[in-house]
Amino acid sequence: MNEDLSRKRLGRGLAALIGDLDKPSSPAGQSPQIRADRSAPIELVSPNPRNPRRSFGEEDLEDLTQSIREHGIVQPVVVRTMPDNRYEIIAGERRWRAAQRAGLTSVPIVIRDVSDRVALELAIIENVQRADLNPVEEALGYQQLIDEHQYTQADLGQVIGKSRSHVANTLRLLKLPEHVRSMVTDGSLSAGHARTLVTALDPESLARRIVDEGLSVRQAEALAQQPPRVDTGRSERGAPSEKDADTIALEKTLSDALGLKVSITHGQRGGDIKIRYSSLEQLDTICHRLQRN
Incomplete structure (x- = not known):
């Protein structure tokens, strides 16, 4: 399959390659690449090491595991054949993981024999279509297609059904420091907040401030446009910028009592909690x- 044909097929809304991946294939009129559904020993099915998805929510995975224990796997795992009678997952890694937890010895599979490049495209696009990727994983997936298969941002927008500006804004997240990207990955910082920090001089400290103070995206934008604060050794209230040991100890006491994070600032004219x-x-x-009381 040449590159232009692959993109053209993907650009038709994935109908040719991924539109019905999770549905059993019909023997009548099927192409030579499509085989009948079957079950495969679960140990012969392996995840795609290049799948952009890295995070699988524990709670969602446990819910799916319980569902599989009670009802089995409703949608088969989509795979491609590999040497030694093994299979590599194209779509459905979460179902495969839950099936392992549920103690299944085999899983239903649908086979799609595609090239390495198309398998990567499908793995990325399938996850984006289902919104299974966090924003950083999505950006890394886009970058893979750009680096390895010469996609343009316009190509990607057409393939995944999103605007070119969405693709461009998502890719901007990759310009952030690793620590800030980790905050986006774990959900403590939204992608909207993170994008405001791309051009900031000190994105890491600003990211912590956004989270600590619960700032809105608009507030984050204004904060990112401000020059970095110069440490004069004094706070706005005239107190030393570094908290003393007593204040830190009091914060810990209150935090332990409430089970929530407590922050105290004070100076000569008062303070706040x-x-x-x-x-x-x-x-x-x-x-x-x-x-x-």
């Missing part, structure tokens, strides 16, 4: 404790 919460239930708990 900040309590970070991540859910309405935690806010409700704080309100109840403050209203006890």
